[in-house]
Amino acid sequence: MRIELDEEKCCGGGQCVEAAPEVFDQREEDGLVLLLDAVPPPSQHVVVRTAAHLCPTSVIHVVEDD
Template sequence: MKVSVDLDKCVGAGQCVLTADDVFDQRDEDGLVKLLDPSPPGERLADVRLAAEMCPASAITVEE
């Protein structure tokens, strides 16, 4: 799995962090998403997919 984020789309809602805090965080300076693990293990797939679905700005892309 490969995860990427589009900072130009991110609105800092934080839903990704609440769903998969080992993969996503928020930057201190502006609250935008910070990708902690661009290649998380397969067992995290469901949570990462959910984070992408919950993102109000569609800023997260998941490639399997």
């Protein structure tokens, strides 16, 4: 799994941080998404998919391994 972000569309809702705090954070200056781990370990895959689903502006794109 690899994570890609469309940061320009982020509204700073924070659902991603609540769902997967080891993978996502929010920038201090504007509250927008900050990706902590673009290639999370398998133990984080379920919560990353949940974060992508919860994102109100769909900025989180999960690219699955082949």
